Amino acid sequence: MNQKKNYHFNTKVIHAAQSSGDWHGATLPPIFQTASHLHPTAENLSQTFAGKTTDHVYMRLTNPTNRILEEKLSALEGGKGAVAMSSGMAAITNTCMALLRAGDEFVTGNSLFMSTYLLFTNVFKKYGITARLVESVDYDAIENSINSKTRFVYLETIGNPKMDIPDLALVAEIAHKHGLPLVIDNTLATPYLCRPIELGVDVVIHSTTKYLSGHGDAMGGVVIDAGSFPWPEERFPDFQPFIDRKGPLALLDKVWREHHINFGTTQAPFHAYLTMIGLDTLALRMERHMDNTLKVADYLREKPEVKWVNYPGSKDHPSHNIAEKQFEDKGFGGMLTFGLKDQAACFQFIDNLRMIYHLANLGDCKTLVIHPYSSQYVSFDDDTRRSLSITADMIRLSVGIEAVSDICNDLGQSLDRLQ
Template sequence: MSDTKNWRFDTKVIHAAQTPEQWKNATQVPIFQTTAHRFDTAEELSEVFGGKKPGFIYSRLRNPTNEALEKRLVQLEGGADAVVTGSGMAAITAALLAICRTGDEIVAGNSLFMSTFLLFNNVFKKFGITVKLVESADLAAWQAAVTDKTRVLFVESIGNPKMDIPDLRKLADLAHANRAPLIVDNTVATPYLCRPFELGADIVVHSTSKYLNGHGTALGGVVIDAGRFDWPADKYPDFTSFKERKGKLAYIDRVWREIHINFGTSQAPLHSYLTLIGVETLALRMERHLSNAMRVAEFLQLHPKVKWVNFPGLAASPAHAMASAQFQGKGYGALLTFGLANEAACFTFIRNVKMIYHLANLGDCKSLVIHPWSSQYLSFTEEARRTNGITPELLRLSVGIESFDDIREDLEQALAAI
C-alpha cells in the first residue's frame, strides 16, 4: 500500500488502512458475520489468548470488520489505536469507566447530549463517581471545578444542542497542568471539521451513528486514543499493569481488556461495514452539510416567524469567534436550533414539514427536525431542560445534503402554516 500518512483527509476517508490484498482483493472490507473463529490446535489458541500471536477468537473481543473500521478512524483522527463499540453511549461509558473508580471526579462541559447528561448525573452517581458540570466555554469555571480527585475532563467539541464551542487547546492545557487527560466527544463536529488530538486532547469518542455513518443505517461508537497520556502511577494506580503490557497504548488496552470485553460493548460487524461505506463519503457530505447549514441559518435568521437562530456560523453567536479559529474557516457544523413563537407553533411546524423528517437523530444525509422539550428531554425537570439549553419554543434542525432550495422551500411552507 502507498504511504497513507501523506494522503489528504478527503483521500484518507476512502483509502486509509485499506488492505484489499488481505481480503482476496475485494474493494470493500468483507462482513465477518461470525461469532467465533476456529483453531487447529490448542497451542495456537493459547498463544492468541496469551497475546503472543495476533488473531481473532470471539467477536465480543475482536472482529476483522470492526478492526478495519478502527484502523480507518484512527487515521482520520490522527490517533494511535481505537476500539469500536455498539453505540456512541457505549463508547462514552467505556472511555470513562476505563479511567474512573469510586471516589473519583470528572469535570465536564454542561453542554451534553441528553443520554450523556443522564449517564453522568444519574448513573455514575450510583457508582460513586461524581461529575461536576461547568459552562463549556468558561475556562475559569473549569479551573475552579478541578480538584485533586479529578481524573478526567470531558467535553463535546460542538455542544449538542447548545451549539457552544469550547477552547480545546486551553482545556487540554488545563487538564495536563492537573495531570489529567482530556476526552472530546467529536460527534457533531466530525474529524472533517475538528481534530482534537491536534489541539492537545488525549482521547476522542464518537457516536458513529451520526455523520460518520451518514445514512442512518447503523448504530455505533468509537474510543480513539492518541497514545500520549502517561497515566502517572500515584494518580492512576490501576494503570500499572496496562502500562507494563502496552506502554503508550495502556489506555486503549484497558478500554478493550477491562471494559469492552467484560461489559460487552461490542459492535456488530455489519454495523462496522455500513459505517465504513458511510465514512468513504464523509468529506464530500460534510462540504454540502456545512454550506447548506450556513445558508439555512441565514435564511431562518431573516424569516419573520423565526424569533432567534442559534448557529455558530452566525456572527452574532457567542461561539462564532472560537468556531472560526478552531475549525479553520472550514465551516460551523450542520446542526442548529431556532425559536418560534411557542410550543404550539413548533408542533404546527413539525406537522407541516413535507421533505424534512421528524425524528430523533442527527447527522444523516437527510434533513431532520425535532422538538427536544416534548421528546428527548421529556423526563428532565424543567430546570434541567433549561440548563441543557432546551426551551418550549426551540426546534433542533440537522441540516442534510439535499438541494438547499428544496430545504428552504420546505422550511418556508412549514413556517407559512403557523
C-alpha cells in the same frame, strides 16, 4: 503505507486501512459474519488469550471487519489505536468507566448530549462518582473544579444541542497542567472539521451512528486513543498493569479488557461495514451539510416567525471566532437550533413539514427535525432543562445534503402556515 499517511484527509477517508490485497481483490471491506475463529494450535490460542498475537478469538472480543473500521477511524483522527463498539453511548460509558473508580470525580460541560448527561449525573452517582458540570467555555470554572479526586475532563467539540464550542487546545493545556487527560466527544464535528488529537486532546469518542456512517442505517461508537498521555502514578495508580501490557495504549487496553469485552458492547460487523461505506463520502457530505446549514441559518433569520437562530456560523455567535480558528475555516457543523413563539408553534411547524423528516437522530444525509424539550428531555424537570439550555420554543434542525432550495422551501411553507 507511509505514503498513505501523507494523503489529504479527503483521500485518506477513502483509502485508509484499505487492504484489497488481503481481501482477494475486493475493494470493499469483507464482512466476517462469524462468532468464533479457528486456531491452528493450542499454543496459538493460549498466546492469543495472553495478548501476544492480534489473532481473533470470539466476536465479543474482536472481529476482522470491525478492526478495519478501527484502523480507518484511528487514522482519520490521528490516533494510535481504536476500539469500535455497539453505540456511541457504549463508547462513552466504557471509556469513562475505565477511567473512574468509586468516589472519583470528573469535570464536564453543561451542554452534553442527553444520554451522556443522564449517565454522568444519574447513573455514575450510584457508584459515588461526581460529575462537576460547568459551562463548557468557562475555562476558569473548568480549572477551579479540578481537585485531587478528579480523573479527567470531558467535553463535546460542538455541544448538542447548545452549539457551544470550547477551545480544545486551551482545555487540554489546563487538564495537562493538573495531570489529567482531556476526553472529547467529536461526534458533531467529525474528523473532517476537527481533529482534537492535533490540538492536544488525549481521547476522542464518536457516535458513528451520525455523520461518520451518514445514512441513518448503522449504530456504532468508537474510542480513539492518542497514545500520548503518561497516566501518572499519583492520579492513576490502577493503570500500571495496562501500561506494562500495552505501553502508550494503556487506556485503550483498559477500556477493551476491563469493560468492552465484559460488558459485551460489541458492534455487529454489518454495522461496521455500513459505516465504512458511509465514510467514503464523509468529506463530500460534510462540505454540503455545512454549506447548506449556513444558507438555512440565513434563510431562517429572515423569517418573521423565527425568533432566534443559534448557529456558530453566524458572526455574532459567541463561539464563532473559536470555531473559525479551531476548524480552520472549513465550516461550523451541520446542525442548528432556532426558536419559534412557543411549544404549540413548534408542534404545528413540525406537523406542517412535507419533506423534512421528524425523528430522533442527527447527521443523516436527510434533513431531520426534532423538538427536544418535549421528546428527549420530556422527563427532565424545568430547572434541569434550563441549565442545559433546552427551551420549549426550540427546534433542533440537522441539515441534510438535499438541494438547499428544497430544504428552505419546506421550512418556509411550514412557517408560512403557522397560525
